[in-house]
């Protein structure tokens with residue numbers, strides 16, 4: 001079996017004595033992996049550890065065969081093989097889009113100026129900002145700034161792409177275009193994205209991990225996750241008694257998740273969000289997964 005692109009081996013993380021990521025063992029192969037979980041679950045913490053932005057409290061992390069923990073000099077080599085989009089990126093407002101990406105490329109040690117500029121122009125095109133290349137960051141919209149931040153994470157040919165909520169602030173066209181870009185990266189490496197957008201997971205991901213309270217609650221294919229909600233979603237004129245969630249749809253009917261099917265209701269196709277809510281509710285009432 002070929003080595004995995006990234007591995008978390010018995011990794012924990014504490015902030016000021018509070019453990020927020022409990023002992024975690026995970027491996028990442030090629031493909032798009034979605035990381036779901038409620039606010040504060042530990043998603044960004046896991047991504048920052050993988051991106052070598054901070055060390056774990058204990059355990060071992062390997063990226064592209066380089067051990068990045070234990071103060072290993074391999075960390076620099078690993079950083080050359082990964083790219084990272086944090087949840088918030090501070091971009092100097094007076095820089096132009098081109099100058100910002102060129103600066104990041106210099107930090108990533110692209111020494112050949114011609115090749116570097118070609119790469120900057122390529123990623124500007126990928127995120128649809130080619131006509132904004134000479135605009136200062138201060139003149140970009142919020143969504144355009146987010147796309148610029150994303151462009152720096154798409155530079156080069158990384159083995160591991162780590163993206164923290166990449167679709168936040170993007171309009172529908174840009175989200176669709178990003179899905180195309182990420183799925184093409186997935187042929188070459190591992191793309192790990194934390195998101196609250198369950199539609200992105202169903203549209204894009206080969207694998208989904210649900211993290212809650214610093215523990216992995218689900219790890220499998222999108223189909224197997226959705227399968228957990230088979231027979232649990234109902235459409236009818238009444239709310240299911242004891243439903244986990246319910247709402248009136250655009251057709252005026254009531255869609256219920258879980259509970260006792262109301263008289264006259266019929267089963268409906270579950271979605272990733274239904275299964276996610278069921279996994280979460282099982283955790284909340286203390287059932288094993």
Ligand SMILES: Nc1ncnc2c1ncn2[C@@H]1O[C@H](COP(=O)(O)OP(=O)(O)OP(=O)(O)O)[C@@H](O)[C@H]1O
Pocket residue numbers: 015016020037038039040041042043044045046
């Ligand atoms: N630098 C820090 N110092 C102290 N506590 C932190 C720090 N960063 C995160 N935490 C805490 O660690 C826990 C996990 O936070 P994290 O940001 O990883 O969650 P998340 O799943 O990414 O949440 P969200 O969906 O809101 O972005 C939270 O309780 C948070 O308050």
